[in-house]
Amino acid sequence: MSVSKQGLFPTSVVGSLPRPRWLIDAIQRHERKELSEGELKESYDDAVKLAIREQELTGVDELSDGEQRRFSFLAFVAERLPSFKLIPVKELMNRDAEKFVGEMNLPIDIISNPVIVEKVRRSRPLAVDEVKFALKHTSKKVKAPIIGPYTLLINSWNKSKSGHVYRSPDEAF
Numbered sequence: 288m289s290v291s292k293q294g295l296f297p298t299s300v301v302g303s304l305p306r307p308r309w310l311i312d313a314i315q316r317h318e319r320k321e322l323s324e325g326e327l328k329e330s331y332d333d334a335v336k337l338a339i340r341e342q343e344l345t346g347v348d349e350l351s352d353g354e355q356r357r358f359s360f361l362a363f364v365a366e367r368l369p370s371f372k373l374i375p376v377k378e379l380m381n382r383d384a385e386k387f388v389g390e391m392n393l394p395i396d397i398i399s400n401p402v403i404v405e406k407v408r409r410s411r412p413l414a415v416d417e418v419k420f421a422l423k424h425t426s427k428k429v430k431a432p433i434i435g436p437y438t439l440l441i442n443s444w445n446k447s448k449s450g451h452v453y454r455s456p457d458e459a460f
Contacts, residue, residue, distance in 0.1 A: 294348070297349055298346065298347050298348045298349070299347060299348060299349035299351070299430060300342060300347060300350075300351055300353070301432075302354075302432070303353060303354040303355075303357070303360075304338045304342075304351075304354070304355070306334060306355060309330070310330055310331070310334040313326070313327055313330035314327065314330075331355055332420070334353070334355040335355045335356070335417075335420060335421065335424070336424050338351075338353030338355055339421060339425050343425060343427065348427065349427065349429070350421060350425055350428065350429050350430070351429065351430050351431065352417050352420065352421045352429075352431075354432060360432070360434055361400065361401050361434065361439070361443070362399065362401060363413075364401055364433075364434055364439060364443075365401030365402075365443075367409075367411065367413050368407070368408070368409055368410070368413075369405070369408065370403060370404065370406060370407040370408050371401040371402060371403060371404065371443060372404045372448075373399040373400070373401055374400060374448065375398070375399050375400075376399065376400050379400060379402070379448070401439075401442070401443045402443055402445045402448045402449060403443050403444055403448070403453065404449065404452065405452055406452060407459060407460070413431075413433060414431035414433060418430075418431050436460050437460075440459055441456065444456040444459055
């Protein structure tokens with residue numbers, strides 16, 4: 288049995304890496320119109336380079352961009368597929384659920400969820416740009432985390448919003 292250059296068990300990061308405080312500050316400044324689109328992009332680029340460097344320094348074999356540019360794993364898909372729309376969670380809940388979540392003091396007014404609103408289709412690549420950028424900054428293998436179809440389905444099919452497109456979640460995928 289031969290062992291690859293990466294070793295018997297190649298390592299990779301699963302999930303997002305924490306965003307640096309300065310990136311969070313840049314995002315907030317951009318939302319307040321205090322930072323230009325170009326300056327925000329530069330901040331994201333720097334955060335990705337840092338995430339790559341940290342993975343290299345810790346000996347990770349297959350790197351990712353740390354999902355630094357993504358607001359959430361689910362929203363990422365909705366932002367790239369025309370078949371989905373981000374809808375505030377509050378609009379998707381019934382009164383009992385809204386009361387329950389309200390008692391838990393969760394920010395349902397600002398959290399959105401992707402919902403299937405038309406036949407699922409792809410109009411552009413999902414993460415090619417992320418991979419290309421990462422490959423420019425490392426000589427290691429790069430991966431792009433993509434949500435699985437089942438997880439996407441159970442989080443995005445909503446009877447009142449998706450039912451006109453697919454009668455049931457089973458029809459969607």
